[in-house]
Amino acid sequence: xxxxxxxxxxxxxxxxxxxxxxxxxxxxxxxxxxxxxxxxxxxxxxxxxxxxxxxxxxxxxxxxxxxxxxxxxxxxxxxxxxxxxxxxxxxxxxxxxxxxxxxxxxxxxxxxxxxxxxxxxxxxxxxxxxxxxxxxxxxxxxxxxxxxxxxxxxxxxxxxxxxxxxxxxxxxxxxxxxxxxxxxxxxxxxxxxxxxxxxxxxxxxxxxxxxxxxxxxxxxxxxxxxxxxxxxxxxxxxxxxxxxxxxxxxxxxxxxxxxxxxxxxxxxxxxxxxxxxxxxxxxxxxxxxxxxxxxxxxxxxxxxxxxxxxxxxxxxxxxxxxxxxxxxxxxxxxxxxxxxxxxxxxxxxxxxxxxxxxxxxxxxxxxxxxx
Numbered sequence: 001x002x003x004x005x006x007x008x009x010x011x012x013x014x015x016x017x018x019x020x021x022x023x024x025x026x027x028x029x030x031x032x033x034x035x036x037x038x039x040x041x042x043x044x045x046x047x048x049x050x051x052x053x054x055x056x057x058x059x060x061x062x063x064x065x066x067x068x069x070x071x072x073x074x075x076x077x078x079x080x081x082x083x084x085x086x087x088x089x090x091x092x093x094x095x096x097x098x099x100x101x102x103x104x105x106x107x108x109x110x111x112x113x114x115x116x117x118x119x120x121x122x123x124x125x126x127x128x129x130x131x132x133x134x135x136x137x138x139x140x141x142x143x144x145x146x147x148x149x150x151x152x153x154x155x156x157x158x159x160x161x162x163x164x165x166x167x168x169x170x171x172x173x174x175x176x177x178x179x180x181x182x183x184x185x186x187x188x189x190x191x192x193x194x195x196x197x198x199x200x201x202x203x204x205x206x207x208x209x210x211x212x213x214x215x216x217x218x219x220x221x222x223x224x225x226x227x228x229x230x231x232x233x234x235x236x237x238x239x240x241x242x243x244x245x246x247x248x249x250x251x252x253x254x255x256x257x258x259x260x261x262x263x264x265x266x267x268x269x270x271x272x273x274x275x276x277x278x279x280x281x282x283x284x285x286x287x288x289x290x291x292x293x294x295x296x297x298x299x300x301x302x303x304x305x306x307x308x309x310x311x312x313x314x315x316x317x318x319x320x321x322x323x324x325x326x327x328x329x330x331x332x333x334x335x336x337x338x339x340x341x342x343x344x345x346x347x348x349x350x351x352x353x354x355x356x357x358x359x360x361x362x363x364x365x366x367x368x369x370x371x
Contacts, residue, residue: 004197005159005237007044008152012076013061015150016042020061022141023117030110031117031138032056034096034127037238037309038119038142039065043076046238048201051085052095054103054127058110066103068095079106096124104130147306147314148328153239154354157307157330158363160241161352163192163200163234165366168245172367175247177224181207181216184228192234202235202311204242209249210345212338224250226344227370231334233311240311242332244350248370255296256347259337260370262294263349266335267368270353274360280315280323287335297337297346304332307352329355330363 019042023031032054033039039053040046043065047053051068055077065077068085083102085095092098104111116131117138128135149157167188174187185207192200206213209220209228222228231244248256266287274283284303291299306313307330315323315331325331331353338346347370352363 005155007074009076011150011152012044016057016061016063018145020059023059026136028115028117028136030056030058030113033119035119035122040238041146041309045072045075050095052099054099056107064106066099081106097126100127146308147326149308149330156236156239160234160236160239161363163195164232164241164243166191166195167232168366171230171247175228175249177249178221180218180221181209182218185216196236200234201238202233202240204231204233206231212346222249227256227347229348231348238309240307242307242311243352243364244334244348246347246349246370252370255342259294259297259343259347262291263335263337263347264368267351270333271360274325275358276325276327276355278325280317280325281319284317284319291335291337294337296342297339299336304334306331325355327355327357
């Protein structure tokens with residue numbers, strides 16, 4: 001177990017100043033944030049589901065924050081109040097209404113602001129009904145600002161990644177014919193919790209053997225010759241890791257090894273070419289062309305995506321978007337080749353990277369081998 005990571009107040013205040021710049025550019029005097037991810041990004045305070053938080057900030061940088069239960073010891077906010085989230089230990093069902101009741105007195109002198117910044121996808125009607133000015137959607141700005149990870153965020157992501165490293169180490173020790181996906185899943189969750197010293201705040205999607213992905217099953221024991229794709233994404237205090245390794249239940253075949261080599265070569269390409277300004281779409285197209293020449297298997301999904309307070313953020317390594325890499329991005333690269341018969345079922349490998357001023361830093365330097 002390692003010590004928990006404290007809230008970095010200076011980093012939060014820097015994020016607040018960056019957001020105020022966006023508010024000013026949009027002609028917004030005051031903004032109200034209601035998604036848990038944005039409130040955490042702005043103030044450092046994270047609360048578990050189903051509780052709610054509200055944070056507001058004006059162009060002078062003054063932050064008001066409402067949280068459940070009690071005022072936290074540390075928060076990057078100037079005024080903090082707690083709302084009643086439970087009564088005699090019973091959670092109320094109207095959590096946001098409770099938060100709003102406490103927040104409205106803090107915001108009384110601002111409710112008549114002419115232009116108010118909101119997150120349109122998470123701002124409830126009973127908040128909007130208390131505002132008299134024009135609502136401006138600042139959610140795209142928040143998503144854009146969240147791309148550039150500061151050192152405190154990188155530390156949280158590294159802790160999440162450490163959970164995956166421990167999980168893969170455990171998986172390599174356990175894998176054998178007869179092991180069920182559910183047994184593997186339970187063992188991996190346990191070691192991640194031990195690594196974090198606290199419960200996970202998220203986990204990955206793919207724990208199936210002889211399948212492209214999916215939730216673990218108890219009825220499928222691993223069989224000789226199969227490949228087991230483990231795409232793991234544990235989150236530590238809201239920040240996600242996301243990387244994949246594929247393990248062979250028994251010694252891999254020549255075709256499986258050939259596909260593995262083709263996939264591993266993609267990481268060398270990424271590490272030699274990605275810089276701030278590199279086109280994500282062009283990288284996807286280059287990788288797709290390379291994998292199309294493989295003698296076995298097909299590559300038919302995105303090449304990767306950003307990670308942070310959401311498991312999929314920008315930049316998107318996907319031809320449906322036209323993103324370019326920026327310094328401070330943290331992103332995944334997940335090439336794969338799939339053939340249900342010849343590869344039993346396929347191979348996906350995924351690394352996490354941080355974009356630096358002149359290249360990338362590999363955040364997941366642990367083994368890629370099938371055995």
